[in-house]
Amino acid sequence: MKVLLTVAATMTAALAAIPAHAGPVMDEIVSSDKVICLVNPNSPGFSVADSEGVFHGFNTDFCRMAAAAILGDAEKADMRGVGFSDALKTLVAGGGHMASRSITQTGTRDADPGLSFVVTTFYDGQGFMVPTSLGVNSARELGGATICAEDGSTTLMNIADWFTDQDIEYRLENIADKTARLEAFFSGKCDVYASDITALFSDRLLSNAPLDYKILPEVISAEPLTLVTRPDKTFETVLFWAFQVMLNADHFGINSTNIDEVVATLPDQPKAIYRLFADDSATVDMARNLGIPEDWAYQVIKQVGSYSEVFDRNLGRKTVFGVELNDTSNALTRDGGQMFAYPIR
Amino acid sequence: MRFTIRKCTCIQDASVTQVYMLPMIPPSAPPPIGTHLRTADIAVAGLVLGIVVLAMWNILANMSAAGISPGFDFLWQEAGFDVSEALIPYQPSDSYARVILAGLLNTVFLASICLVVSTLVGVAFGLISVGPSPVGRAVAMAYVELFRNLPKLLVLLVLYVVAVNGLPHVRQAISLGPIYLSNRSVAFPVIIFGEGAWIPFAAALAVVAIAACRKYLRRRSAEAHDNSRTERVIIAAALVLLPVLTMLIFGVRIDVSVPELKGFDFSGGGRLSTQFLVIVMTLGLYHGAQIAEVVRGGLKAIPVGQTEAAAALGLKRRQTVRFVILPQVLRLILPPMNNQYVNLIKNTSIAIAVGYSDLMSVSGTIINQTFKPLEMMLITMGLYLGLCACLTTLTNRYHARLTKREGR
Numbered sequence: 001m002k003v004l005l006t007v008a009a010t011m012t013a014a015l016a017a018i019p020a021h022a023g024p025v026m027d028e029i030v031s032s033d034k035v036i037c038l039v040n041p042n043s044p045g046f047s048v049a050d051s052e053g054v055f056h057g058f059n060t061d062f063c064r065m066a067a068a069a070i071l072g073d074a075e076k077a078d079m080r081g082v083g084f085s086d087a088l089k090t091l092v093a094g095g096g097h098m099a100s101r102s103i104t105q106t107g108t109r110d111a112d113p114g115l116s117f118v119v120t121t122f123y124d125g126q127g128f129m130v131p132t133s134l135g136v137n138s139a140r141e142l143g144g145a146t147i148c149a150e151d152g153s154t155t156l157m158n159i160a161d162w163f164t165d166q167d168i169e170y171r172l173e174n175i176a177d178k179t180a181r182l183e184a185f186f187s188g189k190c191d192v193y194a195s196d197i198t199a200l201f202s203d204r205l206l207s208n209a210p211l212d213y214k215i216l217p218e219v220i221s222a223e224p225l226t227l228v229t230r231p232d233k234t235f236e237t238v239l240f241w242a243f244q245v246m247l248n249a250d251h252f253g254i255n256s257t258n259i260d261e262v263v264a265t266l267p268d269q270p271k272a273i274y275r276l277f278a279d280d281s282a283t284v285d286m287a288r289n290l291g292i293p294e295d296w297a298y299q300v301i302k303q304v305g306s307y308s309e310v311f312d313r314n315l316g317r318k319t320v321f322g323v324e325l326n327d328t329s330n331a332l333t334r335d336g337g338q339m340f341a342y343p344i345r
Numbered sequence: 346m347r348f349t350i351r352k353c354t355c356i357q358d359a360s361v362t363q364v365y366m367l368p369m370i371p372p373s374a375p376p377p378i379g380t381h382l383r384t385a386d387i388a389v390a391g392l393v394l395g396i397v398v399l400a401m402w403n404i405l406a407n408m409s410a411a412g413i414s415p416g417f418d419f420l421w422q423e424a425g426f427d428v429s430e431a432l433i434p435y436q437p438s439d440s441y442a443r444v445i446l447a448g449l450l451n452t453v454f455l456a457s458i459c460l461v462v463s464t465l466v467g468v469a470f471g472l473i474s475v476g477p478s479p480v481g482r483a484v485a486m487a488y489v490e491l492f493r494n495l496p497k498l499l500v501l502l503v504l505y506v507v508a509v510n511g512l513p514h515v516r517q518a519i520s521l522g523p524i525y526l527s528n529r530s531v532a533f534p535v536i537i538f539g540e541g542a543w544i545p546f547a548a549a550l551a552v553v554a555i556a557a558c559r560k561y562l563r564r565r566s567a568e569a570h571d572n573s574r575t576e577r578v579i580i581a582a583a584l585v586l587l588p589v590l591t592m593l594i595f596g597v598r599i600d601v602s603v604p605e606l607k608g609f610d611f612s613g614g615g616r617l618s619t620q621f622l623v624i625v626m627t628l629g630l631y632h633g634a635q636i637a638e639v640v641r642g643g644l645k646a647i648p649v650g651q652t653e654a655a656a657a658l659g660l661k662r663r664q665t666v667r668f669v670i671l672p673q674v675l676r677l678i679l680p681p682m683n684n685q686y687v688n689l690i691k692n693t694s695i696a697i698a699v700g701y702s703d704l705m706s707v708s709g710t711i712i713n714q715t716f717k718p719l720e721m722m723l724i725t726m727g728l729y730l731g732l733c734a735c736l737t738t739l740t741n742r743y744h745a746r747l748t749k750r751e752g753r
Binding site (some may be wrong): 057092108113114143148160161164171172179187191 | 426427428509510515556607609610695696699702713718
């Protein structure tokens with residue numbers, strides 16, 4: 001028993017960092033002058049480290065969004081690559097301010113008092129990839145197949161649910177190491193690779209012959225990939241509305257290249273745009289209450305860009321992924337997607 | 346040493362006495378154990394206890410401040426995820442408790458196999474490394490240096506990638522009779538017992554129990570000889586005949602299930618997954634290298650005089666090893682070996698990297714689903730601690746017995 005207790009004592013070191021009440025995350029960010037943001041260590045299109053160890057990609061741009069809004073400088077985002085299993089634990093233990101790493105918002109995770117799910121940046125769903133040579137056209141033909149999936153993720157639950165519902169037998173390979181998992185799939189140890197559709201698109205590129213693999217039409221789950229923070233009402237509010245600014249920018253056709261022009265001609269702009277960027281605008285009121293720079297909305301668009309800009313830059317037509325934003329659920333609601341731009345006033 | 350009397354028929358009675366008198370390395374004397382507590386002892390114990398109490402209080406206070414109440418009720422909820430392989434029937438609709446058990450059994454199974462493999466590899470290379478062949482010694486040294494200087498996770502990943510790419514796809518599986526080898530698994534036939542299979546098993550168990558009882562009673566009555574040869578024959582015969590007879594009488598069916606390629610994979614028969622074999626190979630080689638060094642150290646610690654004395658007494662080489670060297674080496678290397686075994690048990694947790702559902706893997710998944718890190722970490726640590734403590738207790742007991750016997 002004594003050994004167990006000693007073990008518990010060691011754990012305290014990590015747990016003692018948990019604040020008694022939500023609130024100080026924002027103070028911590030301001031005093032340390034950086035936003036510690038947990039991202040995927042290696043996920044093409046979403047977050048990949050360059051030769052200097054700096055992460056770039058769709059997910060990392062929301063870390064930069066936070067830094068631009070709070071500290072006025074997107075470069076003050078301190079991005080750290082953390083595996084899925086450890087990201088939530090790290091966050092709860094106080095090892096980061098926020099996570100932007102394709103974490104699905106689920107009820108039980110959200111109910112955890114140590115975590116706050118703020119805003120969904122990407123609507124994804126789980127699908128299957130198979131070698132074209134397998135001759136399979138639907139996931140319903142996968143009876144008895146071996147499926148490779150990431151250990152510890154919701155993918156495992158979705159697979160279990162879907163195959164049980166369809167009454168199809170399968171065999172699971174829950175592999176934590178990404179290299180091992182992809183090698184297992186590309187070598188034919190697994191027949192099927194299961195992950196979020198976007199991850200399938202990007203992981204396919206890691207094979208020697210991406211065209212030898214195809215993604216099956218079934219999408220078996222809803223995966224709202226959401227920004228997660230340590231609980232802090234102020235911090236959460238900033239993240240939520242900074243994201244809304246990015247959506248509103250799209251709604252009004254504003255982006256990082258034309259923002260200066262828009263701001264220069266504010267009196268001629270529609271009222272909604274005026275409210276976003278003017279000196280006596282709603283965003284300035286918000287800034288005073290939240291304790292962030294008054295030009296936060298401008299900085300977010302100027303330094304990071306609008307939502308579609310971020311999407312296109314990392315995943316769009318001109319990238320290897322070639323995903324058209326308006327073909328996905330991530331288009332604005334007026335374009336048939338699920339991204340609803342909240343009014344800022 | 347009583348068995349030397351019977352076994353060493355080559356030695357005359359007079360020299361048998363000599364064997365007894367062969368000076369053994371004295372077992373290290375245990376340090377004197379004090380029975381009264383000193384002030385310093387009390388102070389240290391109090392300090393440790395204080396830190397522990399403070400830590401527990403801090404954890405609970407922090408948790409309740411964050412609105413988290415520790416509890417283990419979630420263990421009975423539906424797990425909802427699958428595992429790569431399990432020794433007990435398990436499906437996603439079973440409870441978290443059951444999936445923990447499945448993971449624990451996978452860990453125990455993996456650790457046991459690794460333990461045997463690493464011991465065999467280690468002892469073999471340990472013997473070669475002190476053997477007469479210079480080539481053998483060089484090979485053993487190269488092996489030891491290579492594997493104890495590489496991170497085991499790297500070795501595991503390299504072997505895994507080589508195995509899944511090097512072995513054929515399941516459709517081109519290599520067939521060794523009814524055994525099929527592919528990059529997925531080794532599929533092999535298994536015997537399946539029909540209904541009532543427990544009867545012959547119970548019969549066999551009864552025979553073993555009776556034999557063990559007799560042996561125990563005889564030892565207690567301090568009779569100085571082992572089971573006679575006839576008695577052994579009777580026991581062996583009973584062990585075979587009784588189950589067969591009961592099987593015939595009760596009509597228990599025996600079937601052989603042979604693996605067959607059906608659809609995507611082999612069905613029927615038994616299987617050992619590639620990842621399991623790769624982990625066994627990795628840990629077998631990794632700990633084998635370290636055990637080889639332990640064995641080498643043990644062998645080197647026996648003075649040459651022992652071998653010379655044994656030879657002078659007319660003991661043959663094999664007898665020297667069996668009755669003079671090994672008993673002393675065993676006593677010397679048991680504590681470091683225990684250390685290796687405990688490390689090995691913990692190191693099986695690298696299995697998570699290549700998709701073997703061990704205790705660590707299911708525990709990680711459960712934490713992500715339920716978000717009960719404190720509870721699950723305590724359970725996981727408790728189970729690993731329990732496993733290692735059991736093993737240590739057993740080896741310590743065995744070591745005490747060896748020491749006592751040698752010390753007589």
